[in-house]
Structures are given as structure tokens and as C-alpha cells.
Amino acid sequence: MRAARCRRYGPPGGLAVVELGDLEPGPGEVLVRVQAAAVNFPDLLLVANRYQVPAPLPFTPGSEFAGFVAALGPGVSGPPVGTAVAGAVLTGAFAEQVVVPVAGLRPIPSGLDMVHAAAFHVTYATAYHALVTVGQGVAGEWAAVLGAAGGVGSATVDVATRLGMRVVAAASSQERLAVARKLGAQATVDYVHEDLKARIRELTGGDGVHLVIDPVGGDHSEAALRALRRGGRFVTVGYADGRIPRIPLNLVLLKDAVVRGFEIRMLRQYAPDAVKAGDRVLARMVSDGMRPLVSRVHPLADVASALTDVAERRATGKVVIDMTGGV
Numbered sequence: 001m002r003a004a005r006c007r008r009y010g011p012p013g014g015l016a017v018v019e020l021g022d023l024e025p026g027p028g029e030v031l032v033r034v035q036a037a038a039v040n041f042p043d044l045l046l047v048a049n050r051y052q053v054p055a056p057l058p059f060t061p062g063s064e065f066a067g068f069v070a071a072l073g074p075g076v077s078g079p080p081v082g083t084a085v086a087g088a089v090l091t092g093a094f095a096e097q098v099v100v101p102v103a104g105l106r107p108i109p110s111g112l113d114m115v116h117a118a119a120f121h122v123t124y125a126t127a128y129h130a131l132v133t134v135g136q137g138v139a140g141e142w143a144a145v146l147g148a149a150g151g152v153g154s155a156t157v158d159v160a161t162r163l164g165m166r167v168v169a170a171a172s173s174q175e176r177l178a179v180a181r182k183l184g185a186q187a188t189v190d191y192v193h194e195d196l197k198a199r200i201r202e203l204t205g206g207d208g209v210h211l212v213i214d215p216v217g218g219d220h221s222e223a224a225l226r227a228l229r230r231g232g233r234f235v236t237v238g239y240a241d242g243r244i245p246r247i248p249l250n251l252v253l254l255k256d257a258v259v260r261g262f263e264i265r266m267l268r269q270y271a272p273d274a275v276k277a278g279d280r281v282l283a284r285m286v287s288d289g290m291r292p293l294v295s296r297v298h299p300l301a302d303v304a305s306a307l308t309d310v311a312e313r314r315a316t317g318k319v320v321i322d323m324t325g326g327v
Ligand SMILES: NC(=O)c1ccc[n+]([C@@H]2O[C@H](COP(=O)([O-])OP(=O)(O)OC[C@H]3O[C@@H](n4cnc5c(N)ncnc54)[C@H](OP(=O)(O)O)[C@@H]3O)[C@@H](O)[C@H]2O)c1
Pocket: 040, 041, 042, 122, 123, 126, 147, 148, 149, 150, 151, 152, 153, 170, 171, 172, 173, 176, 215, 216, 236, 237, 238, 239, 240, 241, 242, 262, 263, 264, 265, 310, 311, 312, 313, 315, 317
């Protein structure tokens, strides 16, 4: 089988596509014939050896996939061979085959093809739980979404709009903001060329937003926190900027604000009921026509340039590797 390989840590341009032997599922595991795999930000961190858990070299990157069950390991009774499934792993998905614990698989919401199924769960589940489970957002509230044209950001604009919230989208250019407007954002701020706090306040009639969803970090976090209204909620989701912000705590006190964070994999362990409820709402939205924004689909041979596009902020929405194409 063909697989992307990281043989030394660094920028994703160093990834190579190689031929490897077929995989065998062990006890409790399932072999999946991968049809499509989505690029996620942690893939870049793992390749650069900047993720919280290191991946020993050499390894196959790729953490989110959709495909068909190809074989069951000892002690596994289903899903039957041939079932369409999606799933998440730490590494291994940028390959024609991946082996995963059976608990790591999920059914594909009805209506999603393999490319969209691969691009769906991580960002949309993160968006839903940031907005609702953790952020306590409700219809009619203003939500500011940073990095609004990226993977998590675009999903958050989409879900917030479908939940009836009013979104102020923030991103680094007018082209990227146009993506967020298409997904339903009512107002936009170019946070490279405009004052984020001042513009959010202006756009919300001087009051500020009820909720901030922040997958970016860096200097934007404090500016967005300052644009919260009294009693507002700030959800820290990730640090695509690369710099983890240090926030003066008196801002939290003065605004009577709530600052919370969460990690989607941990949420499955400590809030399984919330995760199930979220999956139901998201499946309903998919049946109403919601689809993740997939801006580019690359063959496996182009995996290095696909990841480079994400690393260099050129991609919008999701970038997907289609494993079914030729070399
Ligand atoms: N907490 C969780 O459970 C969870 C789940 C999924 C992802 N995450 C985290 O959330 C963050 C975003 O993930 P994502 O999938 O949305 O990534 P993404 O698709 O690459 O989007 C990140 C966005 O951040 C903005 N950005 C600002 N400074 C950047 C920089 N120096 N480099 C790259 N992007 C920069 C970019 O938009 P502009 O150019 O418009 O600014 C980009 O669209 C990551 O840190 C990821 O690990 C957390």
C-alpha cells in the first residue's frame, strides 16, 4: 500500500510517499481501506515534532479519515467488512490502509460522501461543543469567531449560524472573510488591518459579543476578550498562531467573564452524553444540507503541498487527500 512518510521532523515539504507492506489488525482493531483523509492542524505539529505527544520516526501522518472496513482483528465482531466508516487516530491516515481500535470508528452521517465525511467530524464536533456544550451559546446571541475561514473557524461560523446566533467573523484578508460571509457570518473584521476590539464593539452596537470562539491565539485573544460584553464567555480552542496568549486576569474580573477551554478527545471521556447529543444535532444539520467546506482535494502524491498550503495559511475550510486517485 502507498503511504505518506515523515522520516525527519520539520516542515511538511519533507514528506515522501512510499510503498509499504499491507497492515494487519491486532486484537480489538479494525483495518480500514482509506478513501479520503482530511488535513488537521495537529498533523503539522506532529510532523514538526511540536505536538504535545511526539510521534517516533518514521511515521505516517494523518489523523482523520473515511473509508471501508477491510478486516476485523481478533475479538472484534463488527462493523461488517465493507461498512463505510469515519474515524480519528493520532497518526496513520495519509495512507491507503489504516489500523484503528474499533472504538475509534464512527458511522458516516447519511448524505456525506467520502471526501466530506473525512473532513467533517473533528472540526464540526469541535465547533458544536465550543459553541454549545462549553460556550453555552443560544440563538440571538452575538458570537465572534477567530480564524473564521480555517477548518475549526469555518465550521463554527456554519454551526453558529444554523443555531440562530449572529456571527462576527474575524480573519486575515477580505478574501478569507468572504468565505465566512458565505457560511452565514453577519459581520466581519480583518484582524490584520483593523482593530479587532474596536470593530467588534462597533458592529455589535457598542455592547460587544456574548461569546468568543478562539482557535488562533496570539495577540488576537486578548483583543477579542476585551470585546466581550459583561458576563460574556470566551472559549479557547487552539493556537494556530503558534503563540499561547497570556491574559491579564483583571480583564476577566472586570467583565465578570467566563474563560473556558476544552479538548475534543477528552470531552468524549468526561461528557459522553454531551458528545452523543452533539452528534445528533450535527447529523440533523447534515440531513438539512450542511456540508463541510472542502476547498481543495489532492491526490496522495501531493500530500506535502497539501499540508504546506495549510501551514502557510493559503487554505480555506478543509484540505482533503483523496486516496482513490492514481500515483
Ligand atoms: N480544542 C480542540 O479540541 C481542537 C480541535 C480541533 C482543532 N484544534 C486546534 O485549533 C487550531 C485551529 O485548527 P484548524 O483546524 O482550524 O486549523 P486551520 O484550518 O489551519 O485554521 C487556522 C486559522 O488560523 C489562522 N492563523 C492565524 N495565525 C496563523 C498562523 N501563524 N499559522 C496558521 N494559521 C494562522 C488562519 O486564518 P487567517 O489567515 O485568516 O488568520 C487559519 O485559517 C489548531 O491549533 C488546532 O490544533 C483544537
